Amino acid sequence: MRLTKLLLSFICVILLVSCGGNDGAKGKIEISIELKSAPVVNADSAYAFVQAQVDFGPRVPNTQAHRDASKWFKKKFEAYGASVAMQSFTDYVYDGKKVELTNVIASFYPEKKKRILLAAHWDTRPFGDRDAENTYAAIDGANDGASGAGVLLEVARLLSENQAPDVGVDIILFDGEDWGEHNEEAGKQLPADKDTWWCLGSQHWSRNKHKAGYTAYYGILLDMVGAPDATFFYDSVSRENAGRTLEKVWGIAGQLGYGAMFKKQNGFQGIIDDHVYVNNIARIPMIDIIDYRETTGSFTPAWHTTDDTMENISKETLGNVASVLMSVLYNE
Numbered sequence: 001m002r003l004t005k006l007l008l009s010f011i012c013v014i015l016l017v018s019c020g021g022n023d024g025a026k027g028k029i030e031i032s033i034e035l036k037s038a039p040v041v042n043a044d045s046a047y048a049f050v051q052a053q054v055d056f057g058p059r060v061p062n063t064q065a066h067r068d069a070s071k072w073f074k075k076k077f078e079a080y081g082a083s084v085a086m087q088s089f090t091d092y093v094y095d096g097k098k099v100e101l102t103n104v105i106a107s108f109y110p111e112k113k114k115r116i117l118l119a120a121h122w123d124t125r126p127f128g129d130r131d132a133e134n135t136y137a138a139i140d141g142a143n144d145g146a147s148g149a150g151v152l153l154e155v156a157r158l159l160s161e162n163q164a165p166d167v168g169v170d171i172i173l174f175d176g177e178d179w180g181e182h183n184e185e186a187g188k189q190l191p192a193d194k195d196t197w198w199c200l201g202s203q204h205w206s207r208n209k210h211k212a213g214y215t216a217y218y219g220i221l222l223d224m225v226g227a228p229d230a231t232f233f234y235d236s237v238s239r240e241n242a243g244r245t246l247e248k249v250w251g252i253a254g255q256l257g258y259g260a261m262f263k264k265q266n267g268f269q270g271i272i273d274d275h276v277y278v279n280n281i282a283r284i285p286m287i288d289i290i291d292y293r294e295t296t297g298s299f300t301p302a303w304h305t306t307d308d309t310m311e312n313i314s315k316e317t318l319g320n321v322a323s324v325l326m327s328v329l330y331n332e
Contacts, residue, residue, distance in 0.1 A: 082108050105210045224291040256327060289324075
């Protein structure tokens with residue numbers, strides 16, 4: 001595969017004079033660096049990876065679609081030269097049901113000591129509890145689940161076909177992120193052994209890493225990265241635990257021309273997502289690239305509804321996010 005020919009041939013220093021209410025960075029000096037070239041992303045390929053997941057049907061734990069998708073992920077990552085570990089475990093959800101879960105862990109360049117962790121969740125919510133009509137309907141989870149995993153499969157494909165970056169790369173697809181409690185059950189007291197009904201896979205992995213002593217220089221989590229009009233803001237967990245990485249990734253996105261999508265402004269406060277547990281339990285600084293809508297202070301309109309389908313997936317958004325990740329990796 002060819003590499004990008006575009007090199008940003010300047011180093012610019014910009015004095016930010018915006019009010020602190022946007023990003024809390026009044027008077028801060030931001031330095032852009034000359035970016036090295038990175039493998040060119042194929043947005044059609046990323047889209048096809050999302051479509052392939054949706055074609056299995058809702059990837060809800062304990063279903064055949066979930067089991068089939070798990071095997072497919074393993075096969076795809078192995079085909080791209082990764083060493084793959086399938087971390088299977090049993091947990092239970094808000095109504096007492098036991099669920100069989102599997103974290104998919106794909107490692108590239110195991111000989112490299114400096115490692116970057118990329119992650120997403122691959123399961124789908126078992127019910128569209130924010131749907132206008134049927135709050136127990138199964139949903140496709142095209143954006144909420146499949147989009148992040150699809151982008152990471154595109155990253156894996158590119159790593160397999162190009163010269164290696166200077167860092168090792170570990171990709172984790174967390175399971176059990178999106179079961180949670182049904183909206184009607186929200187607010188009920190949790191049992192003593194649960195901090196939340198969400199993010200079961202990342203909690204398990206953070207306490208039981210696939211490799212003894214594993215750590216990474218930093219991590220990047222993807223969640224809902226496929227909507228046509230996606231916007232990614234700073235979230236409070238990322239700022240507090242991995243601020244430098246957050247600024248670096250958003251800075252690279254801006255240099256690539258995606259500043260309108262990656263906004264250097266505060267968004268979610270106190271969000272619960274997989275990066276919370278990677279930061280707090282695994283002690284790996286991890287940021288979250290997650291779609292935030294400033295007008296509503298929430299997620300996309302299709303979130304947790306039957307509208308989370310391929311009709312609401314954008315090749316351009318997928319390609320832009322994948323391009324940012326590749327540029328980050330090849331500029332370490």
